[in-house]
Amino acid sequence: MIERSPRNMARNEMNILARILIAFFKKWYPLILLICVWELVSRTKMVDPFYLPPFSVSMKALIEGLFINGDIWLHIEMSMFRAITGLVSSIVVGTVIGLLMARYAPVNSFLDPLISIIFPTPKLALFPILIFWFGIGQMSKILLIAMTCFFPVVVNTYAGVKNVDKYLIWNAMTKGASGPQILQKVILPAAMPFIFTGIRVASSFAFILIVASEMIAANDGLGFFIIAAERTFNSDVMFAGIILIGTLGFGFDRFILYLQKRLFVWRDMGEERAPGI
Amino acid sequence: MNEISKVFRSGRTPDIVALKDINLKVNEGEFVTIVGPSGCGKSTLLYLIAGLETPTEGEILIDAKKVNKPDPKVGIIFQEFRIFLWRSVFKNVVFGLEVQNKLPKNKQTELANKYIEMVGLSGFENRYPRELSGGMKQRVAIAQTLICSPEIILMDEPLGSVDSLTREVLQHEILRLWEKERKAILFVTHSIEEAIFLGTRVVVFSARPGVVRETFDVDFPYPRTGEEKNDPRFGRLRSRIWDVIEKEVVKTK
Numbered sequence: 001m002i003e004r005s006p007r008n009m010a011r012n013e014m015n016i017l018a019r020i021l022i023a024f025f026k027k028w029y030p031l032i033l034l035i036c037v038w039e040l041v042s043r044t045k046m047v048d049p050f051y052l053p054p055f056s057v058s059m060k061a062l063i064e065g066l067f068i069n070g071d072i073w074l075h076i077e078m079s080m081f082r083a084i085t086g087l088v089s090s091i092v093v094g095t096v097i098g099l100l101m102a103r104y105a106p107v108n109s110f111l112d113p114l115i116s117i118i119f120p121t122p123k124l125a126l127f128p129i130l131i132f133w134f135g136i137g138q139m140s141k142i143l144l145i146a147m148t149c150f151f152p153v154v155v156n157t158y159a160g161v162k163n164v165d166k167y168l169i170w171n172a173m174t175k176g177a178s179g180p181q182i183l184q185k186v187i188l189p190a191a192m193p194f195i196f197t198g199i200r201v202a203s204s205f206a207f208i209l210i211v212a213s214e215m216i217a218a219n220d221g222l223g224f225f226i227i228a229a230e231r232t233f234n235s236d237v238m239f240a241g242i243i244l245i246g247t248l249g250f251g252f253d254r255f256i257l258y259l260q261k262r263l264f265v266w267r268d269m270g271e272e273r274a275p276g277i
Numbered sequence: 278m279n280e281i282s283k284v285f286r287s288g289r290t291p292d293i294v295a296l297k298d299i300n301l302k303v304n305e306g307e308f309v310t311i312v313g314p315s316g317c318g319k320s321t322l323l324y325l326i327a328g329l330e331t332p333t334e335g336e337i338l339i340d341a342k343k344v345n346k347p348d349p350k351v352g353i354i355f356q357e358f359r360i361f362l363w364r365s366v367f368k369n370v371v372f373g374l375e376v377q378n379k380l381p382k383n384k385q386t387e388l389a390n391k392y393i394e395m396v397g398l399s400g401f402e403n404r405y406p407r408e409l410s411g412g413m414k415q416r417v418a419i420a421q422t423l424i425c426s427p428e429i430i431l432m433d434e435p436l437g438s439v440d441s442l443t444r445e446v447l448q449h450e451i452l453r454l455w456e457k458e459r460k461a462i463l464f465v466t467h468s469i470e471e472a473i474f475l476g477t478r479v480v481v482f483s484a485r486p487g488v489v490r491e492t493f494d495v496d497f498p499y500p501r502t503g504e505e506k507n508d509p510r511f512g513r514l515r516s517r518i519w520d521v522i523e524k525e526v527v528k529t530k
Contacts, residue, residue, distance in 0.1 A: 167359040170329050173347040175373035175425055185376065189363045266363045266405040 053236040062240035072225065072244065079221040080248075082138060083210040086145025087203055094150045094202075095195060098157025099187075108158075115154065123148040124212055136217040145209050149202035153195070160194025161187055193264055200256050207249040222248075301480065301489060303429070306459040310472035312518065313482025313490075314526045319465040320356075322487070323431040326463065327353045339429065349373060352427030356434045358414035360406055360421065366393065367402040369417050373425040392420040395454070412443035416450075423454070432464045436471070448475060449503065456500050469518050473511060474501065481518060484525040491521050 025032070035055050041047045042054040049057075065072040101108040123144060130140040164187050172186045214223025226241035301322075303309050311319050324330045326337055328347045337344040339351065360369050371389040374380055380388070393399055396416040406414055415435055422430060435451075436444045452475060455462055466472050472479045476495050483490040493514060497505045505511050 165359065167355050168361065170324075170327075170347070170353075171355065171359050171361075171421075172372070172376070173329065174327055174349065174351065174353050175376060175421070176347075176349040177372075177376040181376045185372075186361065189361070192363075264363075266407060 050233075050235060053239060057236045058239035058243060061234075061236040062243055065237065065240055072241075075220055075222050075225040075241075076244070076248070078218075079210050079214065079223065079245075082141045082213075082221065083145060083206045085138075086142045086209075087149050087199075087206045089142070090146045090149035090202060091153055091199055093146070094153025094198070095157050097150075098154040098195075099161055099183075099191075101154070102158045102161035115151065119151045119155070124209065127213060127216060131217055136219075141210070141213045141218070141221075144213055145206050148205045148209055152201040152205065153198040156194045156198030156201075157191060160191030163194065164190040193260075193267060196256070196260050196263070200253070200260075203252055203256060204249070207245070207252070211245055303461050303463055305428075305461055308455055308462045308464065308475060308477045309480060310464045310466060310476035310478070311480045311482060312466055312469055312472045312522065313487065314484045314522065315467070318487035319482055320433050323353060323433050323463065323465060326429070327351050327431055329353075349377065349425040350428050351431065352422035352425055352429070353431040354415075354418050354422050354433065354435045357438050358406070358411065358418050360414060360417050362406050365403050365405055366398055366409070366417055369406070370420045370424055372421055377425075388424055389420075392424045395423070396420045396450070410443070411439045412447060415439060415447065419451075419454070423458075427460065429461045429463065432462065434465055434467065437467065444471075445503075451475065452499070452501055469515050469522070470506065473514055473518070474503075474506060479514075479518060481521050482525075490525065493518060 038052070039055045042049045042052050042057075053061075062072075097107075097111065101111055126147070127140070127144050130143050134140040134143065168186055168190060169182055172182050177185065210221065211223040211226070214221035215227040218224040222241055222245045226238055226245070229235070229237035229241060301309075311322070313319055321330065325332050326339075326344065328344045328351065331345070344351070361372065364372070367389055368375075370393055371385055374385040374388060390399075390402070393402060396419055398413060398416055398420070401409065401413070406417065409417070418435070432451075436447055439447065448471060464472075464475060466475075469479075473493075473495055479493045479495060481490045481493070482488070495514065497508070497511075
């Protein structure tokens with residue numbers, strides 16, 4: 001019998017808290033260790049703090065930028081706007097085209113060779129053309145991101161739609177479902193897990209490219225923020241920007257994983273855990 | 278059905294004749310079972326009747342009307358529970374009514390609940406298929422088909438991938454449903470015993486190309502209880518059918 005005295009309850013709560021902390025350390029101790037080493041080598045001047053300011057100093061610069069000067073918010077806003085606009089348009093266009101390719105052979109035979117040539121080409125190489133055509137404003141960066149993210153979405157959508165069990169479509173047909181209904185109620189939900197995998201890859205591309213493109217040509221955004229700090233030798237601000245973009249990227253990926261879990265409760269997720277999930 | 282042939286043409290290999298000159302007539306309220314060696318085109322025949330594939334020659338008539346596309350009047354239950362994994366049991370069962378959308382929503386719900394109860398899945402309405410056993414998934418498929426009130430139900434080895442105990446239970450349940458609704462059923466199976474136990478008539482197919490080798494009438498009265506399996510006539514019928522099939526199986530070797 002467990003005694004239900006207030007003291008026991010308090011102890012239970014302590015236990016839960018302790019368990020959460022232990023679980024956190026068990027998973028993230030390598031990161032904590034890395035930060036400790038970083039702090040230590042800089043504090044003891046094993047590495048010149050000019051080149052590697054201590055973690056705590058970088059964090060201080062980040063917090064100042066966020067909450068005291070508040071100048072980082074504009075850059076976050078600009079970067080997120082470009083990344084998300086580019087990503088969303090690539091998802092819309094990629095899903096539609098992937099679907100058309102999977103369902104209509106002529107569309108596939110026309111687009112397949114083009115895609116297999118353009119997919120491996122680093123789209124960043126096309127960035128100068130985009131700047132030349134559209135200037136250094138929003139359009140060139142959004143287009144660069146959309147062009148890059150389009151490919152993982154289209155390829156995964158195609159695979160997902162091709163993988164839909166023929167018998168499921170037949171089953172729906174014999175129940176009186178029309179073509180659009182089969183698309184909406186059978187093909188899309190069945191292909192959705194694949195499409196989502198494409199979206200996850202695409203979002204990591206978007207984060208890479210937003211920083212790269214803003215470093216190359218921009219007056220704002222986190223990429224610009226980091227490169228500007230480097231050019232003015234504010235190494236703590238530079239590290240602050242890097243920590244920030246890393247955290248944002250991580251958070252966005254977690255958000256997609258969370259959505260994936262929520263949307264696909266009907267699936268056995270057990271067999272497809274990749275590292276980092 | 279009249280003189281149906283199905284030829285699968287493929288570029289490189291010689292054409293595969295899956296079915297040849299099949300003549301089969303199924304009457305209203307009849308439970309016809311089909312047995313035959315694997316690969317004899319039994320499944321193909323069902324797909325043709327369901328309008329999912331088109332015969333190379335001949336035609337299929339249902340109520341004197343030619344079949345040319347799928348119709349909810351012809352229900353089909355596939356091997357290995359082809360139900361929608363992203364839909365709960367309830368949403369799976371209601372699917373046909375939902376897409377046809379001829380009934381008001383509350384009537385759809387009412388009917389779906391009725392069929393869920395009929396196949397013994399009450400209490401599982403909100404479960405996803407991955408949480409169900411093989412037998413339960415096949416019950417979902419049966420309810421999903423019955424709710425469209427088909428005039429003919431085609432069953433393609435529906436019990437092929439459930440364990441033998443579940444299989445026996447489901448055999449009795451299918452019989453019970455048929456005895457109640459008396460729809461025409463065309464039931465494909467690998468098991469001679471299952472074919473005799475369920476059917477009013479057993480049709481034996483030959484090895485590829487599939488033709489109707491022989492037809493046996495089963496005159497055990499309904500409702501059947503399972504006792505028939507101990508009847509000496511059951512055994513005799515089984516060995517007669519086996520004799521026919523054995524020759525066909527040997528041919529495919």
